[in-house]
Amino acid sequence: xxxxxxxxxxxxxxxxxxxxxxxxxxxxxxxxxxxxxxxxxxxxxxxxxxxxxxxxxxxxxxxxxxxxxxxxxxxxxxxxxxxxxxxxxxxxxxxxxxxxxxxxxxxxxxxxxxxxxxxxxxxxxxxxxxxxxxxxxxxxxxxxxxxxxxxxxxxxxxxxxxxxxxxxxxxxxxxxxxxxxxxxxxxxxxxxxxxxxxxxxxxxxxxxxxxxxxxxxxxxxxxxxxxxxxxxxxxxxxxxxxxxxxxxxxxxxxxxxxxxxxxxxxxxxxxxxxxxxxxxxxxxxxxxxxxxxxxxxxxxxxxxxxxxxxxxxxxxxxxxxxxxxxxxxx
Amino acid sequence: xxxxxxxxxxxxxxxxxxxxxxxxxxxxxxxxxxxxxxxxxxxxxxxxxxxxxxxxxxxxxxxxxxxxxxxxxxxxxxxxxxxxxxxxxxxxxxxxxxxxxxxxxxxxxxxxxxxxxxxxxxxxxxxxxxxxxxxxxxxxxxxxxxxxxxxxxxxxxxxxxxxxxxxxxxxxxxxxxxxxxxxxxxxxxxxxxxxxxxxxxxxxxxxxxxxxxxxxxxxxxxxxxxxxxxxxxxxxxxxxxx
Numbered sequence: 001x002x003x004x005x006x007x008x009x010x011x012x013x014x015x016x017x018x019x020x021x022x023x024x025x026x027x028x029x030x031x032x033x034x035x036x037x038x039x040x041x042x043x044x045x046x047x048x049x050x051x052x053x054x055x056x057x058x059x060x061x062x063x064x065x066x067x068x069x070x071x072x073x074x075x076x077x078x079x080x081x082x083x084x085x086x087x088x089x090x091x092x093x094x095x096x097x098x099x100x101x102x103x104x105x106x107x108x109x110x111x112x113x114x115x116x117x118x119x120x121x122x123x124x125x126x127x128x129x130x131x132x133x134x135x136x137x138x139x140x141x142x143x144x145x146x147x148x149x150x151x152x153x154x155x156x157x158x159x160x161x162x163x164x165x166x167x168x169x170x171x172x173x174x175x176x177x178x179x180x181x182x183x184x185x186x187x188x189x190x191x192x193x194x195x196x197x198x199x200x201x202x203x204x205x206x207x208x209x210x211x212x213x214x215x216x217x218x219x220x221x222x223x224x225x226x227x228x229x230x231x232x233x234x235x236x237x238x239x240x241x242x243x244x245x246x247x248x249x250x251x252x253x254x255x256x257x258x259x260x261x262x263x264x265x266x267x268x269x270x271x272x273x274x275x276x277x278x279x280x281x282x283x284x285x286x287x288x289x290x291x292x293x294x295x296x297x298x299x300x301x302x303x304x305x306x307x308x309x310x311x312x313x314x315x316x317x318x319x320x321x322x323x324x325x326x327x328x329x330x
Numbered sequence: 331x332x333x334x335x336x337x338x339x340x341x342x343x344x345x346x347x348x349x350x351x352x353x354x355x356x357x358x359x360x361x362x363x364x365x366x367x368x369x370x371x372x373x374x375x376x377x378x379x380x381x382x383x384x385x386x387x388x389x390x391x392x393x394x395x396x397x398x399x400x401x402x403x404x405x406x407x408x409x410x411x412x413x414x415x416x417x418x419x420x421x422x423x424x425x426x427x428x429x430x431x432x433x434x435x436x437x438x439x440x441x442x443x444x445x446x447x448x449x450x451x452x453x454x455x456x457x458x459x460x461x462x463x464x465x466x467x468x469x470x471x472x473x474x475x476x477x478x479x480x481x482x483x484x485x486x487x488x489x490x491x492x493x494x495x496x497x498x499x500x501x502x503x504x505x506x507x508x509x510x511x512x513x514x515x516x517x518x519x520x521x522x523x524x525x526x527x528x529x530x531x532x533x534x535x536x537x538x539x540x541x542x543x544x545x546x547x548x549x550x551x552x553x554x555x556x557x558x559x560x561x562x563x564x565x566x567x568x569x570x571x572x
Binding site for chain 1: 372445448
């Protein structure tokens with residue numbers, strides 16, 4: 001951990017000002033990812049702007065749907081009656097992650113911003129283009145069991161490991177963000193995280209200094225409340241990241257699928273929403289054969305690395321199982 | 331023995347350990363203690379070509395930084411032409427394994443030592459390494475200490491004549507120790523008496539090891555005490571249960 005300055009913000013204006021003044025500043029909320037990375041010497045902020053006193057914890061109905069405060073904890077969010085009732089997929093995804101203690105500390109905003117757990121990113125003696133531009137990608141030809149099978153580039157094969165965001169991609173969420181000049185914008189969640197391309201050092205499309213204030217869910221995402229399922233497949237039954245995860249959500253009319261959302265987690269640099277799988281499902285009867293075709297479509301372009309070929313078949317079967325559970329056929 | 335097998339038995343020191351009352355090595359209160367933080371190699375095999383400690387030395391609270399360049403002789407001097415042993419730290423520029431101690435930063439506080447350790451810059455000339463045990467099995471040699479014994483009876487003939495032969499290969503997966511107690515040691519000099527507090531099952535072994543081999547430090551056994559928190563029950567897991 002390097003020495004840093006600590007500043008406690010009292011409002012959004014002073015928070016964004018304190019952040020944007022220094023390119024090396026970072027916001028501190030729950031700290032459950034950032035502090036670990038600072039102890040590992042991966043993150044080296046010169047200033048921490050503590051935003052925990054900002055009034056951004058509310059979860060409330062809006063005309064457009066639901067607004068979830070960026071500083072609400074994962075636990076508060078997962079347990080909230082409005083979420084459990086209208087967006088149970090989100091509750092399921094959140095409680096699949098981390099541990100109770102971590103969820104009590106972790107905030108929604110921070111959860112969106114969590115960084116990859118790639119071992120080469122964490123090891124400062126290893127080449128990592130995300131951590132140090134141009135140094136190379138240690139995972140590309142290294143031990144890449146937890147690496148990506150979709151959307152990776154020669155510069156970076158890291159995955160985004162978060163569960164909550166994977167569900168948010170299925171629920172058409174938008175991220176409300178405030179700039180230092182006070183103006184707010186809404187970013188579609190599917191545009192929030194980036195693919196690595198040749199800029200792996202950038203995880204997401206936030207500008208420096210921008211503050212996440214809320215995550216918004218549309219009313220229409222409530223169509224999926226009855227038939228959704230978050231499936232997390234991992235080496236251990238708890239307190240572990242996904243090998244592969246699937247957020248599956250169906251809007252059903254009897255046994256016919258009106259709308260579908262299929263998002264794969266831990267297979268790419270961002271949650272992987274599969275328009276291909278969704279296209280297979282829409283208008284079809286919900287049955288295993290249809291789900292198999294959707295799974296094939298979802299993983300058709302998968303390009304495994306040396307140590308993660310198993311993720312392709314695992315991904316296919318996980319898509320099928322998640323859809324079976326979402327449709328209540330299994 | 332059968333009275334205990336398969337039965338839950340409370341460890342005499344169990345309550346002390348889980349409530350934090352058990353005193354671990356680092357918790358002995360010694361006045362004016364300074365803190366050492368070990369810098370580890372980040373390559374598996376090779377040589378240190380340069381180790382730059384200037385920034386570390388200038389960091390707040392740092393008293394001294396030891397490397398193979400200034401640590402002094404520990405352990406017996408290697409025989410002429412022989413490779414330096416890996417078991418004594420900071421005795422040569424050779425790196426024998428990833429995570430090998432290559433420097434010790436000593437500072438007034440633990441945090442200062444730890445921070446300064448990050449400032450030590452090392453360059454290596456690496457050599458190719460092999461950590462795949464199965465590829466070098468054909469070079470395995472019997473341990474001379476145990477190979478000396480003469481067999482009882484005639485194992486070769488017995489095997490040949492046996493009515494039933496069972497041949498199997500058994501592999502043991504990697505075992506990771508998960509000690510409750512972090513590794514630590516405290517060295518307390520009082521005049522020419524040295525007391526070592528150590529996390530060890532073998533206090534007399536530590537005493538002997540340091541006294542006999544620390545020629546550069548000139549310690550005699552009677553001036554060296556080794557103290558470790560005693561185990562109150564027989565060790566069941568083979569690693570001191572610490």
